[in-house]
Amino acid sequence: xxxxxxxxxxxxxxxxxxxxxxxxxxxxxxxxxxxxxxxxxxxxxxxxxxxxxxxxxxxxxxxxxxxxxxxxxxxxxxxxxxxxxxxxxxxxxxxxxxxxxxxxxxxxxxxxxxxxxxxxxxxxxxxxxxxxxxxxxxxxxxxxxxxxxxxxxxxxxxxxxxxxxxxxxxxxxxxxxxxxxxxxxxxxxxxxxxxxxxxxxxxxxxxxxxxxxxxxx
Ligand code: ATP
Ligand code: MG
Numbered sequence: 325x326x327x328x329x330x331x332x333x334x335x336x337x338x339x340x341x342x343x344x345x346x347x348x349x350x351x352x353x354x355x356x357x358x359x360x361x362x363x364x365x366x367x368x369x370x371x372x373x374x375x376x377x378x379x380x381x382x383x384x385x386x387x388x389x390x391x392x393x394x395x396x397x398x399x400x401x402x403x404x405x406x407x408x409x410x411x412x413x414x415x416x417x418x419x420x421x422x423x424x425x426x427x428x429x430x431x432x433x434x435x436x437x438x439x440x441x442x443x444x445x446x447x448x449x450x451x452x453x454x455x456x457x458x459x460x461x462x463x464x465x466x467x468x469x470x471x472x473x474x475x476x477x478x479x480x481x482x483x484x485x486x487x488x489x490x491x492x493x494x495x496x497x498x499x500x501x502x503x504x505x506x507x508x509x510x511x512x513x514x515x516x517x518x519x520x521x522x523x524x525x526x527x528x529x530x531x532x533x534x535x536x537x538x539x540x541x
Contacts, residue, residue, distance in 0.1 A: 334432045337366035338425070338459065340409075340418060344383040345526060346396045347504055347518045349439075349466075349497040356494040357437045357462050358402060366437070367406040367425075368393050371416045383505065384531050386410055395521040419451040422458035434459035435490075439466040440474055443489075446481060456485040464492040508532035 339354045346368075354366050370393050372386060384392070390410055397403035408424065409416040418436070425434055436459045438446075443463035446452055455461075461481070463474065474491055481487040504514045509532060515523045526532065 334429070335361065335363045335435065336425075336429075336432050337361070337363045337435045337437050337462070338369060338422075339366055339437045340369045340371060340421070342383075342501065343368070343370045343389050343393050343396075344501050345389070345504060345514075345518060345522060345531070346393050347499055347501060347514075347522075349499040349517075351396060351400075351519070352497055353439065353464050353492075353494060354403065354437060355400070356464065356492055357435065360492060361435060361462065361490065363402075363435060365402045365404060367404055368397055369406045369409050369421060372410045372412060388525075388529065388531060392522050392525060395525060396519045398521070399519070417450045419449075419454040419458075422455050426458040435462045436460070437462045437464075439464055440469040441466055443474060443477055443481075444469060446477075447484065452481075452487075453485045456481070456487040460488040460490060462490045462492055464494045465496055467498075505532045 337354065337357050339350065339357075341350060343350065354368070357363060358366055370386075370389050383389075390405070390407065394405055397405065409421060412420075422434065422436065425432075436455065438461065440463060443461065446461070449455065461478075463478070465471065465474065471491070478487075478489040478491060481489055499517050504517055507514050508526065513523075514526065518526070
């Protein structure tokens with residue numbers, strides 16, 4: 325773990341997700357990781373077809389999710405977009421992404437940034453041991469998963485996969501893309517939860533079946 329504090333080592337965070345839509349919870353998570361772990365940059369990697377969401381209900385198109393991600397990160401000079409998963413055919417596996425990044429930059433330390441729900445299900449992912457050999461895991465509290473449970477899970481992953489796990493201390497953000505899609509479906513505003521440019525884009529393109537603002541208040 326000492327390696328991450330070595331001077332001169334380039335540290336890149338990876339923020340993967342469906343981003344359907346990207347929201348302030350994603351941005352806050354990434355920004356907190358950036359500052360707390362003193363990262364050099366963070367790559368946002370919208371997934372094309374995540375393995376656990378192959379049968380997801382109607383959402384935004386891939387190009388819309390890509391565009392919303394680009395809009396959302398544009399104010400952060402140390403955030404950038406990696407379109408590799410979007411360009412790849414078929415299911416996107418995190419382990420392939422991590423192997424690609426690690427092979428292209430063997431000297432870089434990678435930090436895979438996830439929420440607590442992802443940490444809790446991490447051992448069901450495809451080849452968690454390969455993911456752990458390529459990067460550190462950085463997990464933040466989410467929903468009502470108690471810190472004690474997260475600490476226990478982190479310990480289990482350290483033992484099973486020799487994982488290097490950091491638990492991030494961030495303010496809890498009670499927000500998810502599922503809730504935002506639901507808000508839109510019921511005509512509620514999502515503006516407080518996403519960057520203004522993303523809200524404008526969603527409204528202009530009538531994404532997620534919004535039928536006007538606040539009609540059910
Ligand atoms: P959905 O409801 O469609 O699953 P989501 O809000 O969970 O969307 P994802 O794209 O699935 O967003 O999440 C990408 C990553 O961001 C995951 O690791 C998830 O745990 C994390 N994340 C998303 N929202 C938050 C939040 N509010 N607080 C902490 N982590 C979050
Ligand atoms: Mg999710």
